[in-house]
Amino acid sequence: MPTIPAELERLADELRARGLETQLVTPAGKRPYLHVSNPGARVLAENIVAEAGWYWYSWVERIAKVHEIVSASEKITRVLRAADSECDPAI
Secondary structure (H helix, E strand, O other), X not given: OOOXXXXXXXXXXXXXXXXXXXXXXXXXXXXXXXXXXXXXXXXXXXXXXXXXXXXXXXXXXXXXXXXXXXXXXHHHHHHHOOOOOOOOOOO
């Protein structure tokens, strides 16, 4: 079973602090990823990977460097924010 990269664990902590739900996933034979969802609108969800020093969206777009946790979490929460979001209003 693959191990969860520390970068994904740190990002999960930051996203949970912003009101999003996270789940670290380790599928057999595939790279680990972080599943992130908006608890107020579950259809707003995304899988994030950490590779080559970057966080990536599932559509293979860079989010931020892995040491830029706050920047990455801000971008992800903007993508997953609903107009009447229950998440942190700073999102």
